[in-house]
Amino acid sequence: MKPLFRTKLKLPLLVLSLLLPVVVHAQDSRLQLSSLDHLAGKANQTVDVNVDERLMKVAAKVLSDKNADEREVKKLVEGLKGIYVKSFQFDNAGEYSAADLETIRTQVRGPGWTRLVNVISKKDGNVEVYLLFNGEQVGGLAVLYSEEKELTVVNIVGPVDLDKLAKLEGQFGVPELEIEKTKKNEK
Amino acid sequence: MKDDYLWDKSGQPDPEIQKLEEILGTLRYQPKPLELPEELPVSRRRNYFPLIAIAASLLLALVAGGVWLRVRNQSVPQPQHVEVVPTPAPIEEKKPQPITQKPVVPENAIAVNRRPHHKPVTTALSKRERDEGLAAKEQLMMALRLTTEKLSLIHRKTQNTTPASQIKNQHRVG
Numbered sequence: 001m002k003p004l005f006r007t008k009l010k011l012p013l014l015v016l017s018l019l020l021p022v023v024v025h026a027q028d029s030r031l032q033l034s035s036l037d038h039l040a041g042k043a044n045q046t047v048d049v050n051v052d053e054r055l056m057k058v059a060a061k062v063l064s065d066k067n068a069d070e071r072e073v074k075k076l077v078e079g080l081k082g083i084y085v086k087s088f089q090f091d092n093a094g095e096y097s098a099a100d101l102e103t104i105r106t107q108v109r110g111p112g113w114t115r116l117v118n119v120i121s122k123k124d125g126n127v128e129v130y131l132l133f134n135g136e137q138v139g140g141l142a143v144l145y146s147e148e149k150e151l152t153v154v155n156i157v158g159p160v161d162l163d164k165l166a167k168l169e170g171q172f173g174v175p176e177l178e179i180e181k182t183k184k185n186e187k
Numbered sequence: 188m189k190d191d192y193l194w195d196k197s198g199q200p201d202p203e204i205q206k207l208e209e210i211l212g213t214l215r216y217q218p219k220p221l222e223l224p225e226e227l228p229v230s231r232r233r234n235y236f237p238l239i240a241i242a243a244s245l246l247l248a249l250v251a252g253g254v255w256l257r258v259r260n261q262s263v264p265q266p267q268h269v270e271v272v273p274t275p276a277p278i279e280e281k282k283p284q285p286i287t288q289k290p291v292v293p294e295n296a297i298a299v300n301r302r303p304h305h306k307p308v309t310t311a312l313s314k315r316e317r318d319e320g321l322a323a324k325e326q327l328m329m330a331l332r333l334t335t336e337k338l339s340l341i342h343r344k345t346q347n348t349t350p351a352s353q354i355k356n357q358h359r360v361g
Contacts, residue, residue: 049330055323061312062320073331083330119344127341145337154334165338 029112029132029140030082031155035103039088039151042095049085053158056080076165080158093148101146104153108132108142125150131160138162 040046051059056077063070063077088096108115108130117129125147132140138161143154191198312320 047329047333049326049333051323051326051330055319056327058316058320059323059327062317062324073327076331077327083327083334085330085333087333117341117345119341121344124340124344127337127344129338129341143334143337145340152333152337154330154337156334165334 043088
């Protein structure tokens with residue numbers, strides 16, 4: 001009976017092993033942020049944004065073409081598969097642990113991810129920007145901001161157009177960032 | 188004639204029966220050893236296990252695929268319950284939505300609007316879709332606001348680059 005199992009079960013195992021990569025591939029650039037949910041209980045303020053592809057399309061219908069800002073947002077959102085944000089603000093320092101940060105970092109250490117920028121500042125907090133490259137194209141963006149009393153993770157899934165994102169800077173009361181220049185300097 | 192002959196072969200036999208015995212006697216059982224032919228066609232038992240294994244693995248793959256698709260479909264609409272911003276304290280200036288300014292359309296009018304397919308999509312938005320869209324838009328704007336806020340911090344830091352502030356660019360992590 002043993003040789004029977006050894007020989008005959010090879011095929012099903014082979015089939016399953018062929019199917020496995022298909023399932024794994026489905027993960028894409030979407031980060032699992034649910035590991036941070038427990039921080040909501042400690043946080044003074046919590047922002048949890050989950051806009052998937054369908055909602056993005058629904059929102060795009062509402063965005064006005066007449067408004068310049070909304071027109072730019074509409075262009076940026078085209079082709080995106082989701083925007084997910086989790087932001088926690090605490091009353092006291094040390095409410096979140098390094099392990100919480102590590103759960104996100106381990107995900108962006110995967111293949112394809114590139115750390116674009118890492119700013120370390122004791123005064124203003126640390127900001128890390130990661131990009132997921134699918135070949136030449138950007139397939140996703142992750143921003144990890146950690147400060148004594150704040151932890152924010154932004155995950156944009158899909159082909160992020162950095163040029164369009166750069167155009168958004170200066171809007172919503174935010175100054176210009178000039179991502180384009182940063183990119184060119186790196187080259 | 189006695190019937191005993193038919194019973195135990197005793198007594199006087201009937202000639203007619205004797206005649207029948209002679210005729211049928213040639214067909215009597217002759218004890219002799221069984222002779223098997225030299226080359227007996229051996230029919231091998233067909234082993235169906237590989238076929239069963241293939242069928243089982245395909246079935247398993249189909250079931251796994253179905254489960255995966257179902258889980259995927261279920262997980263996709265989950266975030267559609269438009270993210271809530273549970274803030275015990277006021278987060279930031281939350282602009283009041285101009286939802287109240289929406290024209291209140293009677294139920295009948297909505298039903299009429301849904302019928303014609305040739306109408307533009309923008310006008311075909313139902314009340315629910317519009318509400319959902321506005322909520323999604325608000326969330327989208329909030330997400331982009333937060334994103335650009337954090338990116339602007341990088342910009343500020345890169346503008347005020349000092350030896351104390353470390354900036355590392357383009358580290359391949361994966």
